[in-house]
Amino acid sequence: EAGVAQSPRYKIIEKRQSVAFWCNPISGHATLYWYQQILGQGPKLLIQFQNNGVVDDSQLPKDRFSAERLKGVDSTLKIQPAKLEDSAVYLCASSLDWAAYGYTFGSGTRLTVV
């Protein structure tokens, strides 16, 4: 089966610019997650979707971050405007049954804000 696809692989932007990341989960996986992983730390959940509805966005900085999952399949995560501290790897994951099988992660997008 195809894995979780993410693009772009790398992105360098200046602070105050905007950026968008794209994720295509594994076909049939209803649950989709966006995680932020700062260098040397574990991933931190930003937002969780079940189909196209938001389950948990409690740690999403909503003044600058937004995410959507149109038609319950692909998802985009946007940052506007970006800050230096947003430099991180943004990981997308999907799950068929998270409690039984865990997550399948994409390779991530490494964002550098200069």
Add this chain to the structure above:
Amino acid sequence: SQQGEEDPQALSIQEGENATMNCSYKTSINNLQWYRQNSGRGLVHLILIRSNEREKHSGRLRVTLDTSKKSSSLLITASRAADTASYFCATDYGGQNFVFGPGTRLSVLP
């Protein structure tokens, strides 16, 4: 913080030796998972262990869970250079997603 904490933060061993990493957590959980992350890549799911299980095996991996001590351990036997990676435990705390710890960075030297 609800996250689990892995110990040690970093570990260096020789190829062929066993590597043991531990994860401690604070409150009751339903499930605990271990993931591996190679440098510059996404995380790969290794093993999920439920709160009513005490031990699980997968190839050279053995995971134990002690709910009375709120801790889990990951043992990699006969380590290889390819096992060099960061290892994370993730706990659910009865919620709808998993919270990741800061990880253990394992280096297996040839």
